[in-house]
Amino acid sequence: MSAADTHPTVQVDIVSDVVCPWCIVGFLQLDQALQQTGIQARIRWHPFELNPAMPPEGQNLREHIMEKYGSTPDQSQQARQQLTKLGAELGFAFNFDDDSRIMNTFSTHQLLDWAETQGRQHPLKMALFKAYFTDQKDISEIDTLLSAVSEAGLDAEAARSVLESGQQASSVREKQEFWTSRGISGVPSMVFGGKYLVTGAQGVDAYRQILHRCMAEAA
Structure with a gap:
């Protein structure tokens, strides 16, 4: 042992x-x-996927939260402040502003599915969280995704091939269905x-x- x-x-x-x-x-x-x-x-x-129908250009985050959950602007601001404080206590920086956007995340899930086969899924997940919440990057953009891939110790060109070929797309859909079918x-x-x-x-x-x-x- x-x-x-x-x-x-x-x-x-x-x-x-x-x-x-x-x-x-x-x-x-x-x-x-x-x-x-x-x-x-x-x-x-x-x-x-929280928002599987989200278009490629995404949506303003505050507008999205107000539409989806019926939050008022004050409630949305309070929620952001709560998250920022909680994140800081846990050593994570949330950076929100009026231009923050919600994105379509299907590409990120395809890369995470591939990264699991490479033994680097967790580092990529952490890099993507940081890119989106801390660095306020557009995680539907290929350059942002490939930067996170490199940060996680994965090959960027291999990742580009994963996205262009769609080789992980059906696997991701199957896994999503597995979990949603179980409630x-x-x-x-x-x-x-x-x-x-x-x-x-x-x-x-x-x-x-x-x-x-x-x-x-x-x-």
Whole structure:
């Protein structure tokens, strides 16, 4: 048995979208819980599109939130301030302004699906979150995507080929259907140990408890 095998490990499947702020918040809360407990996780990210019909040019984020959820401008501003504060507490920078836009994310999911086959899915997911929320980049643009790919240690030209060929498109659609057919309608949705479903960003304490529960049952 190797030294790595002595560490307790839990499989965590996370259904998410790159433009979902609560997905990065939830992951960072989970990450803190993992650090506090000493438990390790095998993280797998799965595709979910919050706005599959979003056109290529995207939409102003504030307008989108108001249309989709009926939020007032004040409510939208308060939500952004809450996320910015929460992100800072978790070591992540949310940068919102009046020109922030929501994007179509099907291309990001195709790249993440490919990156899993290369063993670099998680670094790419983190790079995409940073590109969109921190750097305010257009993640439907090929140059933005390829920059994130390079940052994650993947080959940019291979990634370009993935997008141009559409080779991962059907795989992504199948995985989306798998999760939606099982009742997943919002993100983040995390499945711990293939058994416990937790939806939304639940906080460090809640994740710590479920990690301990998984390990106790495994023992």
